[in-house]
Amino acid sequence: MNKEDIINIMSDKYAHLNDECKLEFSNYSQILTLKKGEVLVKEGQISDKAYFIVDGSTRAYYLKDGKDITDWFAFENDFICAINSFFQNIPSPHYIEVLEETTLLVISKDDIMKLSDKYHDYERLTNRVATKTMLKLQARIVSMQFQTAEQKYQNILLAYPNITQRVSLTHLASYIGITLETLSRIRKLKTRI
């Protein structure tokens, strides 16, 4: 896929961009293809890049006391960045890695800021991305606070019906805030009933 097509998808999904804005965005961004397991961001690094997933999947995770905890998945037509580092210019607590062969569009924060200052359309697009992310985080807090391990699992299946085919149960369990063992037991019960 070429950059213009990708930017059109983005424009359709988030907010309309005028032609001049699209063109300039195209000039500022690069297409990147990575193999499974390759790393976009490492812990401790200050990352000023945002990634739009054209095809494939990625996850952000931390190592908390040696344990690998997935904090975010991003699939086709999603954005991902090292959220704390990107917005607060601090060392990233997250790693970001690619879960399969993945094609991305990369743009730097500087360029996003230039585009946002110059084009109202682009400011609107980043606003929509932030707002959608905000709503998703809000829903996740409700899920974490009120749901049992089993409800959390059912809930993620509703949002992403085929997620178990795309990510390992280890990553999925840590994402919904339960242990791998508990997830395994929940799944066992479900197939029985």
Next chain:
Amino acid sequence: MNKEDIINIMSDKYAHLNDECKLEFSNYSQILTLKKGEVLVKEGQISDKAYFIVDGSTRAYYLKDGKDITDWFAFENDFICAINSFFQNIPSPHYIEVLEETTLLVISKDDIMKLSDKYHDYERLTNRVATKTMLKLQARIVSMQFQTAEQKYQNILLAYPNITQRVSLTHLASYIGITLETLSRIRKLKTRI
């Protein structure tokens, strides 16, 4: 305080607004003063209003199986709205109430959208509000996922050192996702040591 002063504070805190934009915002917004316990939004209501707290405090909460769970506090110079209802035009799962005598600036979603479409400055301001909220939610997820009840309490004290003087322990406990009894026990230990 008059509207112009309030809008200047908002412009300073979030993103600069030009004079024309400030003036128009002033025309679209209303000052409202409420007494302790008065309600801004009720569960089930579709709320299209955003509130900027000039002075006082508010909280958003749900009734989950009869239990009152605080989901958000807003103090001076914070925004608050019924986040799900406002952005997705659905019945609000939240109530929003005023915790003490509180002065607010109210603006409707329609007017926010008009201002955002017309003024790049205003779009930028709403973008900043969404981004800040997103980062706060993200931090809260990390806190909920990794911290013990005691760490959650220490954590909220770091962010809001005098929060226990402004909100009841009942509300605080539910906000950090622990029971009132557990919070009480944590506080007892701390004063002893």
Next chain:
DNA sequence: CGAAAATTTGATCGAAGTCAATCATTGTGG
């Protein structure tokens, strides 16, 4: 094919929840 990674299964434990009974503080009407 065989090693490494992922998942399942089992046994045990503990942090925090629940339920229940005071105790303390606050605010209002007589």
Next chain:
DNA sequence: CCACAATGATTGACTTCGATCAAATTTTCG
């Protein structure tokens, strides 16, 4: 301005869900 009801906070006894630790089994892939 006090009484006392209502609300908020503390304390205790007990329970539970899901974590942890450990081992076995299955899957993946070089």
